[in-house]
Amino acid sequence: MTDAETETGNPVLSVRDLTVTFGSFTAVQDVSFDLHPGRTLAVVGESGSGKSVTALSIMGLVELGTRGKVTAGQVLFDQTGSGDAVDLLELAEADMRKVRGNQISMIFQEPLTSLNPVYTVGNQVAEAVMLHQGLDKDGAKERALEMFNLVRIPDPESRLDQYPHEMSGGMRQRVMIAMALSCDPTVLIADEPTTALDVTIQAQILGLMRELQTTTGASVIIITHDMGVVAEVADDVVVMNRSRVVESGSVYEIFEDPKEEYTRSLLAAVPRLGSMAGTSEPSRFNLVAD
Amino acid sequence: MSDLNDVTSPLVSVRDLTKRFPTPGGMVHAVEQVSLDVGHGETLAVVGESGCGKSTLAQMIMRLLKPTSGRIELDGTDITEIGSRAMKPHRRKMQIVFQDPFASLDPRRQVGKAVAEPLLVHGLASKGSELDATVVELFEKVGLEADHVNQFPHQFSGGQRQRVCIARALALEPKLVVADEPVSALDVSIQAQVINLMMDLQEQMGLSYLFISHDLAVVERVSHRVAVMYLGQIVELGDRSHIFENPQHSYTKRLLSAVPIADPRRRQDRALLSGEIPSPVWADGTSPTLVDHVEVESGHWVASED
Numbered sequence: 001m002t003d004a005e006t007e008t009g010n011p012v013l014s015v016r017d018l019t020v021t022f023g024s025f026t027a028v029q030d031v032s033f034d035l036h037p038g039r040t041l042a043v044v045g046e047s048g049s050g051k052s053v054t055a056l057s058i059m060g061l062v063e064l065g066t067r068g069k070v071t072a073g074q075v076l077f078d079q080t081g082s083g084d085a086v087d088l089l090e091l092a093e094a095d096m097r098k099v100r101g102n103q104i105s106m107i108f109q110e111p112l113t114s115l116n117p118v119y120t121v122g123n124q125v126a127e128a129v130m131l132h133q134g135l136d137k138d139g140a141k142e143r144a145l146e147m148f149n150l151v152r153i154p155d156p157e158s159r160l161d162q163y164p165h166e167m168s169g170g171m172r173q174r175v176m177i178a179m180a181l182s183c184d185p186t187v188l189i190a191d192e193p194t195t196a197l198d199v200t201i202q203a204q205i206l207g208l209m210r211e212l213q214t215t216t217g218a219s220v221i222i223i224t225h226d227m228g229v230v231a232e233v234a235d236d237v238v239v240m241n242r243s244r245v246v247e248s249g250s251v252y253e254i255f256e257d258p259k260e261e262y263t264r265s266l267l268a269a270v271p272r273l274g275s276m277a278g279t280s281e282p283s284r285f286n287l288v289a290d
Numbered sequence: 291m292s293d294l295n296d297v298t299s300p301l302v303s304v305r306d307l308t309k310r311f312p313t314p315g316g317m318v319h320a321v322e323q324v325s326l327d328v329g330h331g332e333t334l335a336v337v338g339e340s341g342c343g344k345s346t347l348a349q350m351i352m353r354l355l356k357p358t359s360g361r362i363e364l365d366g367t368d369i370t371e372i373g374s375r376a377m378k379p380h381r382r383k384m385q386i387v388f389q390d391p392f393a394s395l396d397p398r399r400q401v402g403k404a405v406a407e408p409l410l411v412h413g414l415a416s417k418g419s420e421l422d423a424t425v426v427e428l429f430e431k432v433g434l435e436a437d438h439v440n441q442f443p444h445q446f447s448g449g450q451r452q453r454v455c456i457a458r459a460l461a462l463e464p465k466l467v468v469a470d471e472p473v474s475a476l477d478v479s480i481q482a483q484v485i486n487l488m489m490d491l492q493e494q495m496g497l498s499y500l501f502i503s504h505d506l507a508v509v510e511r512v513s514h515r516v517a518v519m520y521l522g523q524i525v526e527l528g529d530r531s532h533i534f535e536n537p538q539h540s541y542t543k544r545l546l547s548a549v550p551i552a553d554p555r556r557r558q559d560r561a562l563l564s565g566e567i568p569s570p571v572w573a574d575g576t577s578p579t580l581v582d583h584v585e586v587e588s589g590h591w592v593a594s595e596d
Contacts, residue, residue, distance in 0.1 A: 046477035046478065046479065046480075047448075047477050152564055154564065168566050168567070169340075170566060171566065198339040198340050198504065198567060199339065199504060199505075199506070199545060199548045199549060200339060200544060200545060200548040200565075200567070201339075201566075201567070202548065202550070203547075203548035203549075203550070203560050204560065204564060204565075206550065206560060207559070207560025210560070225477065225478065226478075226550065227478070227552045228507075228549065228550030228551060228552045229550050230552075231550065231551060231552045231553055231554045231556075231557070232550045232551070232554075232557055232558075234554070251554040252554055252555075255552070255553065255554055265479060266478065266479060267552070268482075269478045269479040269481065269482035270478055270507075270552045271482075271505070271507035271508050271510070271511050272507060272551070272552055272553075273506055273507045273510060273534075273546070273549045273551060274510075274534070274551075275510070275511075276510050276511060276530065276534070277531075277534070277535055278531075278535075279531075280514070280529060280530060280531055281514070282333060282489050282492075282511065282512045282513065282514065283489075283511060284485075284486045284489050284490075285482040285483075285485065285486055285511070287479070287482055287483065287486070
């Protein structure tokens with residue numbers, strides 16, 4: 001780890017030696033990393049590397065939603081920066097429910113499956129703030145409108161009354177982001193937030209996420225397989241492969257001076273726009289390990 | 291649209307191809323008046339976002355969808371209207387590889403049998419040791435092993451499954467392979483391997499590819515020429531260097547600038563971007579404006595903009 005170089009006070013979230021198993025399979029093994037206040041940490045890896053299970057563990061959703069079991073480790077959450085962190089893995093479910101969606105919230109890859117099809121999107125954002133912030137119905141609706149403006153949904157007032165199927169994928173992801181930010185979370189976890197989107201829409205959402213981080217001051221963990229997305233948004237990077245952390249460091253260290261063979265091979269396989277300038281024939285990838 | 295090509299005696303020649311789907315909300319103008327050529331041994335990439343008509347175009351060329359109007363020629367023969375029996379010998383010349391290799395393989399069938407099937411259907415082989423040897427040869431050609439032939443799709447990784455689909459497509463020794471997002475579902479390192487394989491096969495067998503993709507970085511790597519589609523029409527077509535180094539149409543430029551660059555020092559300010567991809571559905575009595583193309587340099591065609 002390169003904690004020393006990226007030190008910006010106490011980490012807001014510190015994952016320590018996390019191990020998660022599914023039966024005899026270890027999906028996450030001894031994973032440790034720190035998320036510092038106001039920074040964006042990318043957890044990058046290919047399918048099955050354990051990146052999404054790591055995210056679910058932080059949210060306390062592994063044992064709730066899957067057959068997985070957290071067998072070791074800590075997820076230390078320090079909301080105030082006092083150095084007095086709580087281990088989220090030790091919290092009772094009733095207490096965790098106050099953290100989840102409130103102090104730590106999450107957005108997923110496919111907004112259509114994350115939104116309830118039978119309620120308007122405005123209702124769904126309002127529900128979150130009524131539940132966590134104790135606002136009344138009118139206050140919640142006002143807050144939802146405020147959030148829709150924040151994530152720049154055009155014509156927000158009439159959009160509040162729409163159902164998810166009436167919106168495009170990009171608009172639905174804006175709704176998810178509005179919902180996730182509605183309670184002013186300390187930490188936002190985004191699991192492949194742009195993977196299902198078209199490239200011009202992806203660019204919008206990445207731009208929006210970056211801007212919102214500045215305005216809200218949230219610390220962000222972004223889970224992705226896409227090195228292009230990492231380069232666009234991350235301050236710090238954790239590279240995962242086969243359940244373990246391979247390498248971690250600042251985004252510049254990872255892209256410009258990768259230490260591990262796996263990181264190098266991952267970077268070598270990324271097609272880079274503009275890399276073929278001045279040529280006319282197709283060209284093979286120079287793979288480090290074929 | 292006149293001739294958007296200067297390919298002499300192309301393998302595939304598409305003229306004014308159009309596909310419309312009636313829906314209760316109006317007419318979907320999926321593909322409007324598309325003309326393009328694919329030369330022998332060349333890769334023409336068709337790139338665009340969801341709903342631009344790129345897959346509909348691919349399926350019409352494969353004769354999996356009947357065009358509303360227009361013409362498709364394969365190797366000098368007009369195949370637009372010919373019946374399925376007359377089509378059969380032409381089918382051998384073109385094969386398709388889809389995005390999701392798991393959905394394209396019968397889960398209860400050994401993959402070797404899936405690869406042998408086209409040879410049997412076309413009467414090019416009969417069951418026996420000779421066919422088995424041909425299948426093993428195809429497996430080895432795509433980087434699989436001989437003992438993989440008796441396994442089932444679920445026993446393979448995504449990349450291996452796509453290799454099986456490529457082996458099946460190659461069984462009939464086609465001239466054209468239509469590849470519809472062939473690497474989009476694969477991890478990046480596997481994606482690079484499958485692309486390398488496709489390039490090697492092109493070199494060995496002189497294949498032409500119609501490469502359908504939304505991923506510009508991949509397209510830049512694999513293509514000789516590129517057609518950019520937007521709302522059912524081609525907005526720009528040219529050599530790879532034309533499109534990537536000298537893009538002219540505003541949509542091409544927007545698409546290129548949206549691609550995330552894997553270099554943290556080249557971050558772009560995207561904060562104020564907004565907008566949605568417009569719908570290709572047109573209410574009754576309305577229809578899209580057909581674009582005119584201008585040749586801005588040799589072989590580089592651009593749709594005129596208002």
